[in-house]
Amino acid sequence: MKHKKxxxxxxxxxxxxxxxxxxxxxxxxxxxxxxxSLNEQNSLLSSDFSFIPRRLxxxxxxxxxxxxxxxxxxxxxxVLAVVTVAISLxxxxxxxxxxxxxxxxxxxxxxxxxILLYAFPSLLSMTALYKLLSPMGLINTRAGLIIVYTxxxxxxxxxxxxxxxxxxxxxIEEASMIDGASPVQIVxxxxxxxxxxxxxxxxxxxxxxxxxxxxxxxxxxxGENTYTLAAGLYSLQASETSGSWPVFAAASLAVSLPILIIxxxxxxxxxxxxxxxxxxx
Amino acid sequence: MEQSKKKRKNxxxxxxxxxxxxxxxxxxxxxxxxxxxxxxxxxxxNVYHWFDYDLIGFSNYKxxxxxxxxxxxxxxxLTILWTVVNMVLQLVIAYLLASLLNTKxxxxxxxxxTLLIFPWAMPGYxxxxxxxxxxxxxxxxxxxxxxxxxxxxxxKWLASDGLAFACCTVVNLWxxxxxxxxxxxxxxxxxxxxxxxxxxxxxxxxxxxxxxITIPSIRPIIAPSVVITIFTTFKQxxxxxxxxxxxxxxxxxHIHTILTYAYENAFITNNYGYSSxxxxxxxxxxxxxxxxxNIKPKEEA
Numbered sequence: 001m002k003h004k005k006x007x008x009x010x011x012x013x014x015x016x017x018x019x020x021x022x023x024x025x026x027x028x029x030x031x032x033x034x035x036x037s038l039n040e041q042n043s044l045l046s047s048d049f050s051f052i053p054r055r056l057x058x059x060x061x062x063x064x065x066x067x068x069x070x071x072x073x074x075x076x077x078x079v080l081a082v083v084t085v086a087i088s089l090x091x092x093x094x095x096x097x098x099x100x101x102x103x104x105x106x107x108x109x110x111x112x113x114x115i116l117l118y119a120f121p122s123l124l125s126m127t128a129l130y131k132l133l134s135p136m137g138l139i140n141t142r143a144g145l146i147i148v149y150t151x152x153x154x155x156x157x158x159x160x161x162x163x164x165x166x167x168x169x170x171x172i173e174e175a176s177m178i179d180g181a182s183p184v185q186i187v188x189x190x191x192x193x194x195x196x197x198x199x200x201x202x203x204x205x206x207x208x209x210x211x212x213x214x215x216x217x218x219x220x221x222x223g224e225n226t227y228t229l230a231a232g233l234y235s236l237q238a239s240e241t242s243g244s245w246p247v248f249a250a251a252s253l254a255v256s257l258p259i260l261i262i263x264x265x266x267x268x269x270x271x272x273x274x275x276x277x278x279x280x281x
Numbered sequence: 282m283e284q285s286k287k288k289r290k291n292x293x294x295x296x297x298x299x300x301x302x303x304x305x306x307x308x309x310x311x312x313x314x315x316x317x318x319x320x321x322x323x324x325x326x327n328v329y330h331w332f333d334y335d336l337i338g339f340s341n342y343k344x345x346x347x348x349x350x351x352x353x354x355x356x357x358x359l360t361i362l363w364t365v366v367n368m369v370l371q372l373v374i375a376y377l378l379a380s381l382l383n384t385k386x387x388x389x390x391x392x393x394x395t396l397l398i399f400p401w402a403m404p405g406y407x408x409x410x411x412x413x414x415x416x417x418x419x420x421x422x423x424x425x426x427x428x429x430x431x432x433x434x435x436x437k438w439l440a441s442d443g444l445a446f447a448c449c450t451v452v453n454l455w456x457x458x459x460x461x462x463x464x465x466x467x468x469x470x471x472x473x474x475x476x477x478x479x480x481x482x483x484x485x486x487x488x489x490x491x492x493x494i495t496i497p498s499i500r501p502i503i504a505p506s507v508v509i510t511i512f513t514t515f516k517q518x519x520x521x522x523x524x525x526x527x528x529x530x531x532x533x534x535h536i537h538t539i540l541t542y543a544y545e546n547a548f549i550t551n552n553y554g555y556s557s558x559x560x561x562x563x564x565x566x567x568x569x570x571x572x573x574x575n576i577k578p579k580e581e582a
Binding site for chain 2: 008011012015016018019020022023026027028029030032033036087090091092094095096097098099102104105107110114115116117119120121122123124125126127128129131132147148150151152154155157158208211212214215219230233234237245248249252255256259260263264
């Protein structure tokens with residue numbers, strides 16, 4: 001019996017060791033970037049590198065915010081994100097509710113089609129979008145990008161929220177209908193409060209999508225002033241020959257921070273708000 | 282009778298009215314461009330024929346599907362290989378790690394889990410760019426610094442096809458494993474422990490328990506997520522594009538998945554007609570694929 005216990009303990013120790021090593025290995029790229037971003041430039045190429053910066057400095061972060069138009073890009077991203085989220089929710093919520101509650105001809109056909117559209121990467125129709133938007137003068141404007149983003153996210157928003165509405169029992173609404181509540185009252189007083197988790201998660205997924213989208217942003221926006229954060233970061237990259245890796249590392253981490261905060265704050269809702277729609281963002 | 286018919290009509294009308302804004306957006310911004318892509322695919326639109334293009338029938342499709350050297354078929358084969366390799370590694374590694382996390386008596390479970398899902402929380406493209414410069418860069422990349430310390434010659438990680446494929450796989454696993462670990466971990470927790478107890482009484486070993494109890498019980502739970510991941514892996518663009526073939530910064534490796542192939546033909550070599558044909562073929566493949574695995578809307582209707 002004693003022998004067995006000892007064996008168990010050794011096994012647990014071993015598993016802890018394995019997990020620690022794996023966790024550390026996972027975090028290496030981020031730790032390295034973090035350490036470089038806080039390090040003074042000249043100690044970068046020294047051979048005795050460590051994960052704890054030798055000479056601490058915030059110089060790289062200062063450079064990011066002062067010498068590069070990061071704050072302007074931040075503003076651009078924020079405007080795009082807010083408008084896209086607003087349009088997605090305003091159009092998505094009523095549609096999702098109708099598709100979840102009402103039965104009407106054409107409904108299941110449209111739902112089938114939405115799944116197929118969800119499988120279609122918007123990247124593939126980029127040429128067509130460019131060709132359609134450019135005669136309207138919408139290339140290199142925020143409106144152009146907003147159009148692309150809302151279209152892409154409309155499918156996701158509708159499908160994801162419809163999945164969640166399906167899980168809300170319809171009996172609650174029927175009961176209040178009998179109590180004499182009007183349809184508008186039912187939606188605003190009963191359905192929307194119940195659907196808060198999915199609305200929050202959908203809004204966040206749309207926000208994160210806009211925040212992280214770079215390929216349309218770099219192809220449709222040509223001036224540095226109109227860049228989003230993602231496109232700006234893309235342009236800041238250190239290549240083999242040019243650019244500053246410590247500044248890029250600092251910028252990367254600064255850009256990621258809001259997303260990290262959102263992710264860990266919403267982690268609990270993530271499972272219920274997303275999986276019910278059967279869609280992964 | 283007449284009145285109920287009218288009422289029904291009104292109901293249908295109001296349903297469409299309320300969902301109209303969303304559906305109109307989708308029609309204009311998603312569906313119409315797809316049809317337009319189909320139209321462009323029948324023309325010779327390219328950088329010289331941006332306005333004065335002509336309809337040329339199906340010759341773009343012929344070039345893509347029948348001419349092996351044009352590169353689409355090799356890209357498709359590579360994409361299939363990429364998907365298989367990534368999915369197998371992902372499932373095996375995620376299963377092993379999730380099992381370790383579920384060891385009886387393990388104390389730091391939540392701590393390890395939070396660290397392991399960290400890559401999921403980072404914006405994907407930022408992580409890929411950090412890998413590119415931080416790890417794989419031939420001068421100041423960490424991997425080469427380590428090699429140097431061991432007295433070995435630096436390696437150009439992304440310059441040759443085989444090595445670049447391996448590097449892309451590593452980065453893709455790094456990005457995708459957190460989701461898979463979370464899903465499998467959740468599934469493992471729902472397995473009825475009494476099965477194991479009776480199996481242990483029957484003297485079943487670890488292998489037998491895994492094959493006969495664990496895998497059959499978690500399979501239906503993880504299946505939808507696995508299907509979605511197969512799709513995202515098949516459609517993977519960011520990892521390969523950002524690591525090896527950014528405009529003006531190609532690393533020398535020529536690995537193409539179908540998506541990077543379509544993108545390169547559109548926005549690097551500006552062969553819009555041909556690239557649109559490729560896009561339409563990819564769309565058809567995705568439709569067929571989703572019919573084969575039969576993902577239906579999750580509902581009774």
